Amino acid sequence: MGxxxxxxxxxxxxxxxxxxxxxxxxxxxxKGVTDHLTDSLIKLHLRDPHKRYFLTLKKDFQIYGAVWKKQIETMDIKNNKRIVELGVDLE
Structure with missing residues (x-):
């Protein structure tokens, strides 16, 4: 049973x-985080830059969620590879 x-x-x-x-x-x-939702939020961020969206795995969020919410509140997430900001040009 694999x-x-x-x-x-x-x-x-x-x-x-x-x-x-x-x-x-x-x-x-x-709940309901799909590719369509992710694409919609990226477009929404482009229209309203005061809203920023970050994507992470649910299992990681269950462990580190409280810490990450604080990091995101202060925007100090430079070294965290498990959080991806949606709608940001990485070039």
Whole structure:
């Protein structure tokens, strides 16, 4: 009985600057993360740069999620290879 080749599950973390409240809001999307949703969020980021989206594996987020939310809040994620920012040109 071998393991089935299952597509990994992802979590998207949204960082939004809430101007009205003068704070940063962090939202986690952990259901229904599809390629279509990811593409839509990249397009949304291009229109509204105050919203930034980060993609990571669900299993990693279950372990490191609290730390990552703090990193994303302060935008200090330079050394974290397990988080990918959506919509950023990596050139």
């Amino acid at each position: 393991k089935k080749n299952k597509r990994p599950e992802y979590v998207i973390i949204c960082r939004e600057f809430n101007r009205a409240a003068a704070r940063i809001d962090i939202t986690v999307i952990d």
